């Protein structure tokens with residue numbers, strides 16, 4: 001099973017962001033935890049701060065059984081990424097470290113809600129673990 005874990009803006013600086021919200025972890029910790037926890041999954045990890053680059057990665061990826069995306073702030077307004085995902089037949093899962101539905105009002109808008117089959121949020125690294133488990137169940 002091939003899963004692409006894609007990170008959007010500022011997730012490369014996770015350890016510098018508010019630790020009371022994001023837990024003070026690095027994105028490398030997230031990626032390493034997934035590799036260690038799911039040795040039967042073939043992961044590709046990618047982070048970019050550039051929206052067009054994210055769209056091109058999504059467009060050009062043809063071997064993903066699933067995409068697990070934490071689009072950071074793009075989650076709340078990046079319709080072009082939503083449209084790129086709409087063309088995909090892969091399983092699409094949206095993840096967030098924090099509970100986006102109990103923070104500022106702008107974070108309650110989730111532009112992926114109609115293209116993703118599931119969202120895991122508010123459980124820090126466990127949101128990602130649950131997302132991979134969901135993909136494994138869904139893809140058999």
Ligand code: DQA
Nearest residue numbers: 070071072073096097098107
């Ligand atoms: C986030 C939540 C977003 O609102 C925020 O912009 C992020 C991280 C999360 O993982 O909780 O960058 O996606």
